[in-house]
Amino acid sequence: MKKELLFVFLIGFVFKISAQGVDPLITKDFEAQEIWVNTILNKMTIDEKIGQLFMVQAYSNLDQKHEDFITELITKYHVGNLIFMQGTPEKQAALTNKYQAASKVPLMIGFDGEWGLDMRLQNTYRFPWNMTLGAIQDNTLIEKFGEHLGKHCNRLGIHINFAPVVDINTNPDNPIIGNRSFGENKENVTQKAIAFTQGMQKYGVMANAKHFPGHGDTATDSHHTLPVLNFDKARLDSVELYPFRKVFDAGIGSVMTAHLSIPSLEPNVALPTSLSKNVVTNLLKYELGFNGLIITDGLNMKGAANYATSAEIDLAAIQAGNDLLLIPQNVPATTNLIKKAIELNTLSIAQIDFSVRKILKAKYWMGLNTYKPIVLKNLQEDLNTIDDELLHRKLVKNSLTVIKDNKQNIPLANLENKKIAYVNLGDDSGDYFLDMLKNYTKVDAISDDNLDKLILKLKPYNQVIIGFHKSNLNPWKSYKFKEKELVWLQEIARQNNVILDVFTSPYSLLQLKTFTKIEGVIVSYQNSKLAQELSAQLIFGAFEAKGKLPVSIGKEFRVGFGIHTNSLGRFEYTIPEEAGLSSKKLAEIDRYADTILKDKMAPGFQVLVARNGKVVYQKSYGHHTDKKSLKVKNSDVYDLASLTKILASLPLIMKAEEEKVISLSASVKDILPSFNNSNKSGVSVMEILSHYGKLKAWIPFYKDTQDSSTHKNLPLFYGDKQSTVFDVKVADNLYIKNSYKDSIYKHIKDADQRDKKGYKYSDLGYYIFKEVLETAYHKPLNKLVDEEFYKSLGADRMTYLPLEKFNKAEIVPTEIDDYYRNQLVHGYVHDMGAAMMGGVGGHAGLFANANDVAKIMQMYLQKGSYGGRRYLKEETVDKFNHRYYSNQKVRRGLGFDKPELNSGATATCGCVSDESFGHSGFTGTYTWADPKSGIVYVFLSNRVYPNANNRALIRSNVRTKIQKTIQDAILD
Incomplete structure (x- = not known):
């Protein structure tokens, strides 16, 4: 009688979910997919099923001991999924082949590559961060970006890329999202997330919407603590949840549940949302009708890890309704605890089967039913192509944003009347910017340790370009001006005609109390070589400025604002293929x-x-x-x-x-x-x-x-x-x-x-x-x-x-x-x-x-x-x-x-x-x-x-x- 009731419950459970939304895991050949899934699932032991719930972190830059550890997890504990972290693409590919060969069921390989494989791997391609992309008005470019990441992942045997971030970053002090978000406008964030998803999934690589139900308005980092969001359900519904709904409707294959405390969704303020049945099952599955893979955020993060023991956290995550445990810390202990929970009826085997079925469906969707080892030849060349460079240039060029141009001085014309100085502020180099500026006319780099002496040196110049350069190493680096730099900036602007170009987050401009004396302001978003070179070209009118602010700078410059500038028909400096020439041939x-x-x-x-x-x-x-x-x-x-x-x-x-x-x-x-x-x-x-x-x-x-x-x-x-x-x-x-x-x-x-x-x-x-x-x-x-x-x-x-x-x-x-x-x-x-x-x-x-x-x-x-x-x-x-x-x-x-x-x-x-x-x-x-x-x-x-x-x-x-x-x- 108990078994019959359980069966009826499960049928109703599945029907309730599927009735509320499309199933993004179903393939066109769904009949063949069902046969493949059932064939594997029906042969699995309970240990093998539990093993499919784990996605363990693997490294390609560690020693043999680590490799043996991962191999043991696969062979002894039947771990079905890996997420690769730091290393090199060549070693990761070799290890993927090795680990796949050791697994009875093909492994799902995950990766955290929001801006490309470079996020984790050396000698791979780095595209701009989401905040930069948020300034782009042409979303077909974002779809292309997704396609390129899809190609790269596909080539390296990666099946799911944990991107895009769909958090709406409404808090400038957010220490962990910030540059990883497309911005503060929910429509802009949503459309870009959808474009990216469609581009990447086109190449058989599953996208992942993160961090549900929304990590954008926090001032703390869930890697270190449990952030609290004190918003009511109406606010969450209209802002944080909005992009998730839309990307679900657009067919994204998976979602990542975040480690947050949101009292309006989960009364137990100590319980992370990733472990909350109210959030994962009731909200995500029932109310929003999401039928794709539900994956926790990293379970090694303090936002979750501080809650209980690692095994208890993992069990709670499964009980809450998650399908996959990302970076569990103790697979053996978790396996034992899950089996014990099944014995105690605090977790049903049916729920395990339900998640494993979804995981296997996802693996079929990813093409793992016809798994082939990664071809190692020409891997480096395939992951760093001319097409990648061409797209990168388009993305950066279309992101550059002019937000102030009082004297209609951008682009700089009438060079015969200009005597131009460049001043570097910030803690990083602006050499590429300066070198490119010099391609257009004489530009002198002026510096001094003393402000008065610097002002004196600038007197002969009638145009000063100030570059604010901050580290481009990662999106979490500080973007802020030092107090001294703010004083220097305003004093230079008080006595000179200034164009300020910020090569960091637009949030840096929030520190400026006034823009009155600054005639021109450009936001270049990042201090990459390409951003520096293209921004210099923009200043001299090689091409138009098309970008719009993805976030607001106080009340002075609202989100979506940007001044369109004209091209003056001066030289652009680029790669041969952008002009229809072959780099390979010119290399002769x-x-x-x-x-x-x-x-x-x-x-x-x-x-x-x-x-x-x-x-x-x-x-x-x-x-x-x-x-x-x-x-x-x-x-x-x-x-x-x-x-x-x-x-x-x-x-x-x-x-x-x-x-x-x-x-x-x-x-x-x-x-x-x-x-x-x-x-x-x-x-x-x-x-x-x-x-x-x-x-x-x-x-x-x-x-x-x-x-x-x-x-x-x-x-x-x-x-x-x-x-x-x-x-x-x-x-x-x-x-x-x-x-x-x-x-x-x-x-x-x-x-x-x-x-x-x-x-x-x-x-x-x-x-x-x-x-x-x-x-x-x-x-x-x-x-x-x-x-x-x-x-x-x-x-x-x-x-x-x-x-x-x-x-x-x-x-x-x-x-x-x-x-x-x-x-x-x-x-x-x-x-x-x-x-x-x-x-x-x-x-x-x-x-x-x-x-x-x-x-x-x-x-x-x-x-x-x-x-x-x-x-x-x-x-x-x-x-x-x-x-x-x-x-x-x-x-x-x-x-x-x-x-x-x-x-x-x-x-x-x-x-x-x-x-x-x-x-x-x-x-x-x-x-x-x-x-x-x-x-x-x-x-x-x-x-x-x-x-x-x-x-x-x-x-x-x-x-x-x-x-x-x-x-x-x-x-x-």
Whole structure:
């Protein structure tokens, strides 16, 4: 009679539960699932059934003793589930295979990976914390995040990931949830939890809603004590329970019961909710109708462990209605106590069977009915993919949140008017942030131990960026300002135009009593390398700000607030795949680099590749010289030689043509009257720019200032000290007569022309253009191009006369000159003619790093605009990027070099489009842009070191071979 009554009770019990909600553990092939479950369950002994209730913690970084202990639990006590903790993926995979082989029933492997496997395992991928994700407005990205975690878990043999956290963090002082929550808005938390769940469960990895019934509004940590929530049922129902209901409806497979004291749900305030039948059975199962796996929070946590002995706690958890005991502390004792409870009728075998059936159904859902060992090969590669990096970048980029921009200063525009300082507050590094800021313009790091001295140092600056950097080691690290930092922040803001960027929890801003003097505030959420780099890019307008606050900052900035900023069309700095290029293919550039260095084609060089406005490859190789005392850095500047023509003279000529200062059809006599009676008077501007004007290639002006027999510089022309007569500096301790410029122009004017028209590359026309531009605009060429282009472009690493701007260690030497200057040419232009004109030539004299060369080329590629400014009209760029003498076999456009007209030439790799353009330089420099592919390529070297006879780089065509590699790397 008792058995019959028990059966009737169980049928009613099951019906009552299933009637209230869908069963997330049922598979499409439920008939096969039932057969598999029943076959196993019917063969189980009571000990084997009890063993299925345990999920024991296993480590992959411990010794053999631990491995033997876990193996014994599986073989002797029939433990059916493991949760892996710290270690490495390789060892975890090997141990999983070992433990699975020892188990009669496939083990369910659990893992606590809220932000990825990195939460527990070394050398695995780390995605952002939930608080960061809470700022994202596009929930399809959260679903993608879930998919990636699902793939990772699946690959590592993990069947259930204890995520997402669905706690609504309404308490800023919460010590354990905080950054692990999606925020304080219940709808936002819910939608993101659902998106994550659907993404992860799509890959057969069960999600877990935690921590039921809600751990978000606590000020204590259940790892250490039992937190108390003194809310009535109505409050709990409308806030804490809301996301659980929704994720249950959406089909989440499991839930984790928390160790909390909630008097309105469980009158016994000492009884944790995880052990309360009122909470687990009556509320979770009956009222909310949840039919999935119910798993306790870690039973080693003080919130539960302080209640009774470990075995008593485990038994209470099962009696309360939990299915799985997470991290039980004494399996043998618990097994004995459960068996005793069955004997005493305080726990029924039917309840055990009910939970075991659910566990087995879950295992079938996870695919354990067709279990296969983990393949160990390529594990590391599969857990750290390019796709992971691409998603990570999207997540961080979409999270960045601008919450104040009083002066509409974000993004920073009009760089020509900005003098920018960076100040680091906090206890962690902001080096990645600073380095990325410097990619856009000159930014000085200013620091001092004394506030007054710091304020004094900041006086010359009209824009101060303050980065507040806190440890990114884990989400529980302190996010707070020190009192000293709060004082410093307000004082700096009182006297300066400030953008504050916080690389930590938005709750840090609650400490600020006022934001009145702070013009701009950005929340970047974490101090990761990627967050620092992307936030710097946001500040300069590489992309839009789209994030919204996931929590409120007092009454000043409410949850859901965020200012949308615009993109200014400046470079993004990212990985190749985000621009449709292959990282693997671009890595072949390293092979060419090895050859260049090994064969001494150049002591060092820089390579930059950008596509569609994204810099995807920026690397420096080798050293400044063969002495190998200084490695080449991305910030180092090279002598660009003839790249000067298209990076300095040409943009000014294009501007002058737009302003009708120079006409392309004009003759030399029209633009430079002093050449009126010369043999060049009728040569047109278009002919000169196309190298079709019968001009000689070059004139070695310096030879006319030397003794013809000794080749020594004549005292008539040179002095070793600056004076009123010898006023033009050529190199160290070498000054030429200031009047010799007139002699140079006379040489050009009187020089013979070639007999007939035809293509001949010549420098001479750019001497003419220099004179014309300086006369028309009443400024030296170097100042003119700096003011009109470089300053506003943020090309602070591009300049004439680099010694006036840079430390010598930042300038790569060019040649050991034994024929004219008789010294190492270091910081002075290599070209002799440009040197004789004081280092500023229309054809040579410009120095830069690859990054700033790329900015000009990108401006051309964007048809004259960059950084939110239009420098040139679209039609002007098209006009100059056109061949006018192709019928005469001239490949060049106006100023620009163009692809060869036949396969015999080597201006390019022969693989770029006909719309492409660029230039090369004598010192071993090269740059090219292709509107069709969107590629900008820069190669800078000092191949003339130790001397100009080193032509190996030119003979090898390695620069265009690298160009071919870049073209081959295009994926779309």
